[in-house]
Amino acid sequence: xxxxxxxxxxxxxxxxxxxxxxxxxxxxxxxxxxxxxxxxxxxxxxxxxxxxxxxxxxxxxxxxxxxxxxxxxxxxxxxxxxxxxxxxxxxxxxxxxxxxxxxxxxxxxxxxxxxxxxxxxxxxxxxxxxxxxxxxxxxxxxxxxxxxxxxxxxxxx
Amino acid sequence: xxxxxxxxxxxxxxxxxxxxxxxxxxxxxxxxxxxxxxxxxxxxxxxxxxxxxxxxxxxxxxxxxxxxxxxxxxxxxxxxxxxxxxxxxxxxxxxxxxxxxxxxxxxxxxxxxxxxxxxxxxxxxxxxxxxxxxxxxxxxxxxxxxxxxxxxxxxxxxxxxxxxxxxxxxxxxxxxxxxxxxxxxxxxxxxxxxxxxxxxxxxxxxxxxxxxxxxxxxxxxxxxxxxxxxxxxxxxxxxxxxxxxxxxxxxxxxxxxxxxxxxxxxxxxxxxxxxxxxxxxxxxxxxxxxxxxxxxxxxxxxxxxxxxxxxxxxxxxxxxxxxxxxxxxxxxxxxxxxxxxxxxxxxxxxxxxxxxxxxxxxxxxxxxxxxxxxxxxxxxxxxxxxxxxxxxxxxxxxxxxxxxxxxxxxxxxxxxxxxxxxxxxxxxxxxxxxxxxxxxxxxxxxxxxxxxxxxxxxxxxxxxxxxxxxxxxxxxxxxxxxxxxxxxxxxxxxxxxxxxxxxxxxxxxxxxxxxxxxxxxxxxxxxxxxxxxxxxxxxxxxxxxxxxxxxxxxxxxxxxxxxxxxxxxxxxxxxxxxxxxxxxxxxxxxxxxxxxxxxxxxxxxxxxxxxxxxxxxxxxxxxxxxxxxxxxxxxxxxxxxxxxxxxxxxxxxxxxxx
Numbered sequence: 001x002x003x004x005x006x007x008x009x010x011x012x013x014x015x016x017x018x019x020x021x022x023x024x025x026x027x028x029x030x031x032x033x034x035x036x037x038x039x040x041x042x043x044x045x046x047x048x049x050x051x052x053x054x055x056x057x058x059x060x061x062x063x064x065x066x067x068x069x070x071x072x073x074x075x076x077x078x079x080x081x082x083x084x085x086x087x088x089x090x091x092x093x094x095x096x097x098x099x100x101x102x103x104x105x106x107x108x109x110x111x112x113x114x115x116x117x118x119x120x121x122x123x124x125x126x127x128x129x130x131x132x133x134x135x136x137x138x139x140x141x142x143x144x145x146x147x148x149x150x151x152x153x154x155x156x157x
Numbered sequence: 158x159x160x161x162x163x164x165x166x167x168x169x170x171x172x173x174x175x176x177x178x179x180x181x182x183x184x185x186x187x188x189x190x191x192x193x194x195x196x197x198x199x200x201x202x203x204x205x206x207x208x209x210x211x212x213x214x215x216x217x218x219x220x221x222x223x224x225x226x227x228x229x230x231x232x233x234x235x236x237x238x239x240x241x242x243x244x245x246x247x248x249x250x251x252x253x254x255x256x257x258x259x260x261x262x263x264x265x266x267x268x269x270x271x272x273x274x275x276x277x278x279x280x281x282x283x284x285x286x287x288x289x290x291x292x293x294x295x296x297x298x299x300x301x302x303x304x305x306x307x308x309x310x311x312x313x314x315x316x317x318x319x320x321x322x323x324x325x326x327x328x329x330x331x332x333x334x335x336x337x338x339x340x341x342x343x344x345x346x347x348x349x350x351x352x353x354x355x356x357x358x359x360x361x362x363x364x365x366x367x368x369x370x371x372x373x374x375x376x377x378x379x380x381x382x383x384x385x386x387x388x389x390x391x392x393x394x395x396x397x398x399x400x401x402x403x404x405x406x407x408x409x410x411x412x413x414x415x416x417x418x419x420x421x422x423x424x425x426x427x428x429x430x431x432x433x434x435x436x437x438x439x440x441x442x443x444x445x446x447x448x449x450x451x452x453x454x455x456x457x458x459x460x461x462x463x464x465x466x467x468x469x470x471x472x473x474x475x476x477x478x479x480x481x482x483x484x485x486x487x488x489x490x491x492x493x494x495x496x497x498x499x500x501x502x503x504x505x506x507x508x509x510x511x512x513x514x515x516x517x518x519x520x521x522x523x524x525x526x527x528x529x530x531x532x533x534x535x536x537x538x539x540x541x542x543x544x545x546x547x548x549x550x551x552x553x554x555x556x557x558x559x560x561x562x563x564x565x566x567x568x569x570x571x572x573x574x575x576x577x578x579x580x581x582x583x584x585x586x587x588x589x590x591x592x593x594x595x596x597x598x599x600x601x602x603x604x605x606x607x608x609x610x611x612x613x614x615x616x617x618x619x620x621x622x623x624x625x626x627x628x629x630x631x632x633x634x635x636x637x638x639x640x641x642x643x644x645x646x647x648x649x650x651x652x653x654x655x656x657x658x659x660x661x662x663x664x665x666x667x668x669x670x671x672x673x674x675x676x677x678x679x680x681x682x683x684x685x686x687x688x689x690x691x692x693x694x695x696x697x698x699x700x701x702x703x704x705x706x707x708x709x710x711x712x713x714x715x716x717x718x719x720x721x722x723x724x725x726x727x728x729x730x731x732x733x734x735x736x737x738x739x740x741x742x743x744x745x746x747x748x749x750x751x752x753x754x755x756x757x758x759x760x761x762x763x764x765x766x767x768x769x770x771x772x773x774x775x776x777x778x779x780x781x782x783x784x785x786x787x788x789x790x791x792x793x794x795x796x797x798x799x800x801x802x803x804x805x806x807x808x809x810x811x812x813x814x815x
Contacts, residue, residue, distance in 0.1 A: 008266060012807055017228070018688055019668065025226045028255030036266040039273055039807045040256055042227065044732070044795055048779030053804060060808035073663050076688065077778035078752045087783065112688075113670040119260075 009063040009129050013040040014049055018076040020068035022112030024122075032119035035126040038066065045069070046107075047080025051091035058100050059138040064129035067107035068121065074111060081109070103128055104135060158283055161192040161217040162275060163208055164253075165199035165224035171258040176268040180223065180253070183272040187279045191215060199224050205237040212241040219243075219285065221278045223251035223271060229679075244287030246731065246794055251278040273807060280806035284799045288731035293773050295381030295727050296481040299718050300325065302373055302661065305333020306704055307696025308486035309355050310711030311718075315484075316364035318719040323478050324359065325387055327657070329370045330435035331356055333488050337418065337512060339519040339526075341704055342568040343599035349434055349521075356436040369437055372657075374475065376664045377753075379776060380691030381481045381727045389474040393442035393450070394428070398466035401430060401438035405458035405467070414446030416523065420513040422531070423523035428458045428467075433521055440466075482691045482718035485675060486711065487661060489652035489697040492547025492555070499618045500546065500648055506532040507626045508619055508646045510546075511565055518572050528576040530644050532624065537580060537644030540573050541628045542566045543616045544586040548651030557672065559651030561703040563590045566649045567600045570609040582609045583641055585616050585630050593705065612639060619646055652701045665692050674700050685714040693717050732794040733775035734782060740789035741767045747781035747790050756781060756790075 015021040021042050027034065043049060046069030054065045067088060075081045088107045095102040106125055110118050162184040166172035177195040184193040192215050196204045199222050211217060220238050224230065227250040235245035253271040261267055297320055301312045304326035312324045324331070335341075336356075338348035359365055374386040409426035416425035418432050427446035430438055440458075448455035449469055459467035491512050494502035502508045507530050509517075520526035530537050544566055548559040563586070570582050589611070591597040603609045616630035625642040632639050654673035662669045667687040668676040675698050678686035685693050695714040696707040721727075734747075734756070743766030748756045755774035758766045768790060779792040788797055 008269075010807070012804065021226075022228060025228055025252075025255040028226075028259040031259055033262070034260040036257075036261045036263060036270050039270065039277070040252070041277070041800065041803045041807075042252075043779070043800070044792070045778040045780070048782060048792060048795055048800075050783045050797065050800075053800060056801060057804050057808060060804065062804075062808055070668070073659075074668055076666055076668075077776055077780070078663075078666060080752070080778045080780055083750065083780050083783070111671070112668060112676060 008037050009134060010061060011038045011064040011066060011126060011129055012057045012062045013038050013066040013068065014043055014046070014053060015040055015067075016046045016069040016076075016081070017042055017044050019070040019074065019112050020110040020118070023068075023110040023114045023118040026112060026115035027118040030115045032115055034119055034122045037126050037129070038122055045075065045077050045080035046084035047075075047077060049084050049088065051087050054088075054091060054105055055098070056139075058104060058135060061135070061137045061139075063132070063135045064104045064106075064125060066121070066125050068110050069107070071109045071111055101132060101135075103132060158189045158219050159191040159215065159217050160187075160189045160219040160221060160279055160282060161208070161211050161215065162187075162190055162194070162221045162223065162279065163199050163204075164193070164195045164271075164275070165204070165222065166195060166197050167224060167254055168198065171224070171254050174258045174262055174264050174267050175253060175271045176264060179268050180271045180275060184221075184275050184279065187276055189219075189283055190279060192217065200230050200233055205233075208234070208237055209241040212238060212243055217243070219247045219249075219282045221249050221251060221275060221282055223253045223275045223278070225254040226252045226256070246288040247282065247285055249278040249282040249285070251275045277803040277806040280802040281799050284796065284802045285794070288793055290728040290731050291772060292726040292728055293381065295722055295724070296383075296479045297321070297722050298323070298478075298480045299482045299484065299722065300383070300385055300478060300480040301484045301486060303333070303486035303488055303696070303698065304328075304331030304359070304367075304369070305486060305488045305696060305707070306335040306352060306355075307488070307707040307711035308333070308484070309352075309359055310708045311484045311486055311695045311715040312365055313355065313358055313362065314712050314715035315718060316362045318715065320364065320719065320722060322365045323387070323480065324365055324367050325371050325373055326367070326369045327372050328431070329392065329439070329441040330431050330437065331359060331367070331369065332434070332436070334512075335704060336432065336434070337420070337519075338515050339522070340568060340572060342564040343595040345568065345571065353434045356434065360436045367437065368476070369439075370441060373661060373664060376483070376666075379774070380721070382773075383480050383483055383691065385478045385480060385483070387476045387478055389476060391444075391471040391473050392439070393444065393447070393467065393469055393471045394440045395466045395468050395471075396437065396439045398464040399439045400464060401440070402463065403430060403440075404461050404463065405440055406430065408457050408461045410455060410457060411446050411448050414443050419516045419523045420510070422509070422513050422516055442467075481722045482693065483665060484693045484695055484714045484718060485661065485665060485667070485698055486695040486714070487655050487658055487698040489701055490655045492650040492653055494546050494648045494650055496553060497546060500543065500616070501619045501621070502648055505619065505621050505626055505646075506530075507644065508648065510648045510650045511562065511569065512650070514569055514647045518569070518576065526576075528573060528645070535644075536577055539581045539583070539641065539643045540577070540645045540647065541641055541643040542570060542582075542584040542647045542649055543619075543628070544584065544649045545615070546648040546650050547653070549587060555651065555653070555672070557701070558590060559701045560590065561701065562649040562651055564596055564599070564703065566647075567591075567603040567609075569647065571603050571607050574607045574609070582607075584609060584611045585614055585628070586611060587613070587615060593703070614639065652697060655698065658698060665689060667692055674698065685710055685717055691721060729773060730777060732777040732792070733772050734770045734777070734779070734790050734792050736768045736770055737789045737791070738767045740787050742787060742789070743767050744786070746784045746786070750780045750784045752778065752780065
């Protein structure tokens with residue numbers, strides 16, 4: 001991509017299915033060019049966004065984490081985005097305490113109609129991460145101290 | 158687990174910028190992947206057949222399709238794998254079109270990104286478990302919010318289809334904008350003559366309950382089982398007694414209230430029926446204008462009412478409605494041209510907007526159908542129409558075309574010729590948008606047969622000189638400045654979402670676009686659905702449109718609601734929260750954060766408390782999952798393990814990529 005000298009970095013996006021994921025789709029349908037560093041994980045709502053996912057990603061090797069949900073009062077589940085805002089605000093304040101550059105984490109609001117805004121958000125955040133460079137990797141993803149050890153033991157398949 | 162991975166080429170949509178063979182090859186190296194193949198069009202009949210065949214022949218127990226957005230085709234593929242005997246939740250999608258191939262041309266980077274997304278999908282799938290849908294009862298009743306022509310059409314179609322319908326209208330009569338129009342384009346039909354009978358049908362249909370002068374207060378529940386609170390605003394007239402005789406209107410001494418039906422061109426009485434064809438034809442008191450309600454004096458209406466229907470003590474009433482589907486048809490508001498100071502609307506009496514002009518043209522309007530200058534009541538010699546006021550104007554935050562104003566202006570120009578045969582009629586326009594059946598021909602008739610002069614150019618200012626209103630603009634085809642001394646200027650105002658649309662969107666939990674129009678489920682394929690199951694859209698609330706399109710969309714929304722409620726039972730989405738009672742400590746945090754009241758604490762046989770999810774009520778947002786300190790409550794299909802599996806997969810790839 002133009003204007004960015006170093007190679008691709010790893011950015012993980014957690015997107016609400018109803019708005020920002022649709023906004024990213026809208027940007028794609030409109031062919032709005034974006035940097036390729038972002039990998040998107042779909043959530044039903046940013047209210048599902050556990051702050052520990054951000055930590056897990058940033059300690060596990062991601063260079064940036066982007067969370068995007070619905071505008072205030074636009075939540076498909078009425079208040080999930082407000083829950084997310086509280087939780088992620090607290091998380092953002094704790095990141096420096098944990099030795100993580102807080103600029104590596106951003107959360108934003110993009111609706112399903114805002115393809116152009118999504119392009120701007122992705123481009124700006126990717127540029128920020130490229131200015132910061134690669135993050136130090138603290139955890140090996142294969143050993144999982146932050147893994148909740150839930151699922152398979154408890155839910156029989 | 159035996160996983161099959163299908164990488165879609167989507168013709169050249171994906172294949173042009175992603176090397177799909179490499180993606181499939183990399184998938185073959187992933188754990189549990191038994192089979193990986195590139196497909197030309199995975200969603201097509203042969204593509205789906207190939208997936209089904211692979212499941213049956215190779216005994217696959219999980220499928221990943223890397224193609225377009227799951228918002229597009231997740232259900233298509235879920236049905237396909239289900240037909241092959243697989244649980245539809247043992248399926249995952251990787252979005253390598255909207256999020257990969259369409260946003261970058263760098264084939265190497267795209268291919269790497271696509272491979273990583275496939276890996277994340279495979280890792281998530283390895284944590285999936287089959288989920289079972291349950292079935293629940295539905296209310297065979299629908300609600301239509303908004304009684305304009307779209308809402309009327311939807312309500313009538315629903316009622317004819319055998320459902321009972323609650324129609325909620327904010328004003329004291331249904332009819333909406335169309336009831337205010339004199340004629341409709343391009344046939345120059347009398348608007349009331351074609352809408353009036355439909356309004357009467359609404360009033361008389363045994364399946365329709367009409368709540369006029371009412372608003373939606375709150376909405377709870379979910380598809381098939383919505384519970385809606387309707388606020389019936391106080392009318393101060395007992396409608397069960399009112400016969401619509403109009404005697405109160407004749408005697409009411411307060412005659413200075415703004416006449417909202419006539420777009421404030423005239424004043425009206427404090428008590429009254431908005432227009433002769435109103436449905437329901439019942440009187441309403443405007444509490445801001447009524448002398449009795451504002452000053453405690455008067456009460457003439459109560460004395461003259463032959464049925465004793467007046468009730469000054471009346472208060473708002475709340476009504477609970479249980480419905481299975483909701484159609485939003487809240488229409489639009491006309492743009493207030495006062496925001497364009499250079500046009501002088503509101504300052505110069507002879508500058509009016511197109512809806513005011515429509516009332517002036519109407520035989521039941523404030524001038525009884527005579528075209529006059531509001532300043533002195535004389536017939537105008539020169540009438541100027543200005544197009545695109547509040548449309549296609551970035552400086553006003555309205556870059557969109559309102560769609561109906563070009564044709565409305567052509568119609569009004571033609572009618573002006575009928576009303577004032579020797580008037581000079583000039584239209585300033587940017588472009589003429591006349592794409593529907595018979596529209597272009599109609600504009601040409603206005604030009605050629607009716608002698609309407611069309612000037613291509615935007616008006617820069619309108620000002621008053623003596624008793625004339627001067628319109629200054631340009632004729633860009635002649636390349637000349639224009640100054641016209643007009644007697645009457647009509648601003649062809651565009652539309653905007655109706656007041657209260659945003660608040661309603663919030664109550665219905667549907668989204669709006671950047672202007673406030675309601676968002677459809679898909680711009681092409683789900684034009685009347687929303688992303689909230691059971692909520693449908695009709696008319697201009699979804700985007701500005703003219704009468705034929707509004708009627709069509711009203712019928713379409715009704716058809717969709719009928720399809721939904723034709724079933725006795727609906728299948729629930731099994732992606733709901735689930736409690737592990739062994740882990741739950743009964744703290745109740747999940748109960749307090751749940752926006753739907755879907756979780757309750759129940760007592761175990763040991764006397765301890767444990768959370769329990771009411772599956773039919775849970776909408777699957779996952780707020781409780783995060784709140785739970787012990788991770789005892791997990792949102793199925795988006796459990797901590799599943800999401801972390803994706804995070805892990807993406808982090809692991811990082812080492813390979815660099």
